[in-house]
Amino acid sequence: MIAVEHLSKRYGRHAAVEDVSFVCEPGTVTGFLGPNGAGKSTTMRMICGLTPPSSGGATVCGVGYRHLPNPGRQVGVLLDAAAQHAGRTGREALTLSAQLIGVDRRAVEEKLDLVGLNAVAAKRRVRAYSLGMRQRLGLAQALLGDPRVLILDEPANGLDPEGIYWMRGLLREFADRGGTVLLSSHLLREVEAVADQLVVIGRGRVVARGSKRELLAGAGTLVRARDPQTLAGALRRAGLAVTAATDGALTVPADAGAVGQVAADAGVALLELRPAGGGGLEQMFLTLTAGDSVKEAVR
Template sequence: MITVEHLTKRYGPHAAVEEVSFRCEPGTVTGFLGPNGAGKSTTLRMICGLTPPTAGRATAAGRAYRELPNPGREIGVLLDASAQHSGRTGREALALAAATMGVDRAGIDAKLDLVGLNATAARRRVGAYSLGMRQRLGLALALLGDPRVLILDEPANGLDPEGIFWMRGLLRDFADRGGTVLLSSHLLREVEAVADRLVVIGAGRVVAQGGKDELLAGAGTLVRARDERALRLGLERAGLPATNGTDGGFVVRAEPETVGQAAADAGLVLTELRPAGAGGLEQLFLTLTAGASTREAVR
């Protein structure tokens, strides 16, 4: 389990993360989403003890990361696939980690096989690895101690479509066996395919969290009209701020009846009016983070 309580990180007057709270339960994959600069990586670094919080607390496996006597046996972490010694071979990187954690080196081959690195790749120096191979090695390192928790920041970067599909299955299997996964990724369709819960952050604050199906069901209303400019003005006059849809029209955080009435009051002819959940996670993400981006720009 991962518990984050009121995490805050300030750099001078600027709050990179502010009052962030959420929980990741065993047996689930939690997608941690937000635009660039929203505070995702800072939050993950605070959970892993790499960045001290200004306020708040985070625990994983019941204790703060720095309080764990052998953290690699409890929590598998992959925050930066490039942060590996380029002069070592893949096998040497795993052997050193195994010695540090007190893990039987006999398990190294099994982890290499699990992440799809064959004997030839294991003998190559990490400096000659592609980004996708480094991601696979990073996952092997994260899994080496047989942890109960995985914390992964953009683990699919550099993977081809087959590799992304493989990773999805790996994470799903880990959670289905009772593990806890916290996954940050900009690949929204892949997160939608594997995540059970979502935490969406914008401008350093949590703007939404909950079950994936629950959040997608409440994504708002998609509306289109012959005169798009007049529609936006009519919605604004009715106090219904709208964001641009991924495939045209506007998305409004209100019920279809409310949006339709606002359009009728403005004398507009609508060409489409329906729940926006059909747009999936991509549409939900844009809708939720648009307001946060606007608030940040005003500061």
Template sequence: MIMVEHLTKRYGPHTVVDNISFHCEPGTVTGFLGPNGAGKSTTMRMICGLTPPTDGSATVAGRPYRQLPNPGREIGVLLDASAQHSGRTGRETLTLAATTMGVDRSRVAEVLDLVGLNAVAARRRVGAYSLGMRQRLGLALALLGDPRVLILDEPANGLDPEGIYWMRGLLRDFADRGGTVLLSSHLLREVEAVADRLLVVGGGRIVAQGGRDELLADTGTLVRARDSLALRLTLQRAALDATADTNGGFVVHADPGVVGQAAADAGVVLTELRPAAGGGLEQLFLTLTAGATTKEAVK
């Protein structure tokens, strides 16, 4: 299990992660979502002992990462697929890691096959790998110690559609066998397809967390009008919290009846008025993170 309690990180006057708490249970995939600069990567780095927190704590299997006697056997981490020695081959990279963790070298061939890197790719130097191949190698390193927990930051970046589908199955199988996965990704449709739970952050704070079906069942009201500007002004005058979607409409945090009445009172002709649940995770993400900064946090 991953347990995060009141975790905070400040760089001088800048608060990057602001008092967040959550847990990830065995047998589940938790989708960790938020715009750039929201604090996702910093949170993952604090869980993995790479960045010291200002306040709060994070544990894996009941211990801080740095107190695990052999962390690679407990938790598999992929935070940066490019963080490999470019002069080593894929097989050399994994063999060195296996030696460090005390893993039998036969495991190297197993994980290479598991992530789809064949013998030719294994002999190639990492500097000649494509981004997708680096992602596969990074995932092989994360799986090498047969851990119970995976923490993955954008693991599908650089993969083609077939590779993304393959990764989805791999993570789902890992969780179904009792593993715990914390997955950060901008590929919202893929997260929606594989995640059991969702954790959404904005501006360093948690703005929503819970079961996927629970969160997606209540995403507000979707409304569109012939005159989008008139509709926006109407919603503002009615003090209705609204977020523009990608198709010229708005998602409003109110019941359809309330939204429809406000439009009718203002004489605005609507072309669509319905619960927004059909928008899926993408719409939920846009609604919850509206106004959150898209600038990178101070490092």
């Protein structure tokens, strides 16, 4: 379990993180979402005791990270895949970590195998690794001590589609066995497929939090019309907020009946009318974090 309570971090006059609170329960994957610069890494660094908070605090497995007697056995952390000694081989890096946290060397081979780094890759120096291979090595390192909690900052960066699919399966399985996963990303699609819970952060503040199901249910109605501009005007005149996507779809925070009625009254022919679902979450993410690097966010 991870508990974050009123965490704030200021750099001079700049508030990188402001009053962020959330809980990650065992058996769940929590997607920590936000555009570039939203404060995800700073929050995660504070959880792991690497950045001192200006106020607030966080606990992992019931205590502050720094008070865990052997953190590697309880919490697997991957904050920066590039932060590996470039001159060591993958196997050497893992072997050193294994010694440091006191796990059997057999775990090294087991984890190399688990993350798909074969014998040839394990013998290569890290400087020759691609970013995707470094992510896999970082994940192996995080999993080395068979922890109950995983804290991963943008672990899908550099992975190819097959790698992303593989990682989702691995994290899902970890959570299904009772583990707690906190996973950050600036790409909604990446976490949508695996997360049960979502925490959305924008400009240092939590802008939405809850189960993916709840957030999807509250995502409103997606409507496509032959004449989207006329429909958008009619919806706005009816007092409904409208978010327009570039492909002409409109997302409206109301049920399908209300949206359909406005369209009928305005004499607009509809091409599609349905609960917003995944597309709505995307629109919600865009709306909630509007003004930040939103184009990047739904790439």
